[in-house]
Every structure is written in structure tokens, then in C-alpha cells.
């Protein structure tokens with residue numbers, strides 16, 4: 001219930017204005033968000049690149065303003081040029097949200113988002129790196145997967161995300177487990193109805209294992225995105241059963257979440273990628289992170305009370 005309330009708050013303009021205007025919130029936000037500028041993103045990427053891989057996310061989502069979608073596209077192109085100039089192209093890729101690139105525009109949204117993402121893929125190819133398309137709420141899944149299929153015709157390394165809480169995902173994993181695919185498997189971060197999603201935590205975890213089995217047995221490159229150490233142990237075991245070497249799959253976690261576990265796993269020689277968001281549009285991303293762990297919410301409420 002708490003998680004649902006925070007996800008609802010992540011879409012509320014009134015809550016947004018209170019939280020964004022509360023200065024004591026800054027230190028809590030900076031635990032999960034690298035900063036507001038490209039310089040901040042590159043600085044954090046350089047620090048992490050010592051032992052980890054990185055996926056950078058220029059924050060933003062749900063835009064219904066075409067010029068905003070164009071600005072986001074340009075921001076990614078600037079970021080990718082910087083990654084190339086800094087020699088970070090081999091360690092750092094980018095993650096994009098189609099709803100930030102125009103998918104939600106009332107006219108031709110899907111087409112516009114595809115064109116914008118194509119331009120980002122071109123810049124990523126020039127920088128020697130890849131793009132992963134994030135997955136948003138279930139109303140966008142078909143459109144997002146269709147866009148990724150279209151992108152892969154020209155940019156075969158384009159990755160995407162599948163969410164284990166959706167009942168459809170085991171079948172989607174089978175569809176996307178072919179050669180060259182890059183699939184990030186996560187539990188799912190939105191508040192979805194029981195008609196399409198498992199709502200019980202243990203059901204989601206069981207689905208995650210079923211999906212992992214399909215991806216690990218397939219011919220693609222599984223990206224295991226979870227902070228759940230039991231599931232990471234299962235992923236390692238399934239990778240071993242499928243005779244995958246350590247270079248044939250990777251683990252992923254979010255910036256600011258379980259950093260010591262990230263270091264330990266990287267220290268054991270596993271490929272560990274950190275998803276690093278940056279930018280000024282941090283509010284919805286931050287609220288989803290609060291909902292994932294009650295202790296985060298306690299810090300947040302204390303900060304609000306102090307304002």
C-alpha cells in the first residue's frame with residue numbers, strides 16, 4: 001500500500017512542488033542521483049569505472065512537449081560525445097526512457113520517439129557504446145518492444161528491459177532470447193493492476209527465476225538487474241548450468257543502492273553495471289526509490305518534518 005501511495009505521489013504535481021522546494025531533501029536525493037549536470041554524470045562514471053560498468057540515465061519521463069523530447073535527445077548526444085572524449089565509451093552506456101523522447105505525444109508519439117532514439121543510437125555507435133531502452137508502465141510495453149525491434153534492425157546491440165512482475169514477461173523473454181539480444185531483467189517499479197501483474201512479492205520472485213531460466217538458456221546477453229542477493233545467487237547458478245562464462249552475462253544495480261555489495265561482486269570478477277541517473281528531473285525516479293524500501297521513507301519524512 002505504501003509503495004502504491006508513493007508511486008501515485010510520483011505523478012502528483014502538488015507533491016512534486018513540495019518535495020522539490022525542500023532544501024533538506026538534497027542530501028537524500030544525492031544518494032540516488034549523481035547530480036544535475038553532464039559534468040556530474042561524467043565524474044561519477046569515472047569514479048565507478050575503476051571496478052564497475054555504468055549505464056547513464058538523463059532523467060526525464062512522460063513528456064507531452066515535443067521540444068522537450070528534442071532537448072532530451074540532444075542532451076544524450078552531448079553526453080555520448082563527452083563519454084567518447086573521456087575515453088569512457090567502453091565502460092559506460094546510456095539508458096533511455098521512450099516517454100522522455102516523445103512516446104507519449106498525442107500525435108505520432110511512437111514514430112517521434114523512434115526517430116529520437118535512432119539519433120541517440122547513432123551517437124552511441126560513434127562513441128563505441130550501446131543504448132538500453134528502459135521499460136515503463138504496462139500500457140507502453142507493446143509500443144516499447146516494437147520500437148526496440150525496429151531499432152535493432154540498424155543497431156543490433158540495442159538492449160531493453162523486461163519486468164518480472166508482468167504476467168506476459170516469461171513469453172517476452174522467450175521472444176527476446178535470440179542471438180545478439182541484450183535483455184535487462186528487473187522486478188518492475190510501477191503500480192500495476194492484478195489483471196496484468198503479480199502483486200505478491202513471492203510471486204514476482206518466482207516469475208523472476210522462471211524468466212532468468214529462459215534468458216540464461218537462450219542465446220542473448222542477460223543483464224540481471226536486482227539488489228536481491230538471493231536472486232543474484234540463482235543467476236550465478238543458472239549461468240553456470242548454461243555454461244556461460246562471466247563475460248556472457250552481467251549484474252546491474254542502481255546508483256546508491258547496496259554499493260558495498262556492488263563492490264564485492266565486482267571484486268569477485270563478475271561484470272557489475274551501475275545505473276546512474278542525473279539531471280534536474282529527479283522527482284518521479286526518486287519517489288519510486290523511496291517506495292522500494294521503508295527505511296528510505298523514514299529518512300524522507302524526517303527531512304520533510306525539519307523543513
Ligand code: FAD
Nearest residue numbers: 134135161186187188189225226227252253254275289292
Ligand atoms: P527488492 O525485493 O525490491 O529489493 C531487494 C533488496 O534490495 C531490499 O531488501 C533492499 O535491501 C534492497 N533495495 C532494493 N531497492 C532499494 C532502494 N531503493 N533503496 C535501498 N535499498 C533497496 N524498473 C522498471 O520498471 N523499469 C526499468 O527499466 C528498470 N530499470 C532498472 C535498472 C536497474 C539497473 C535496476 C537495478 C533496477 C531497475 N528497475 C526498473 C527497478 C526494478 O524494477 C525494481 O523496482 C528495483 O530494482 C527494486 O527491486 P529489487 O530487484 O532490487 O528487489
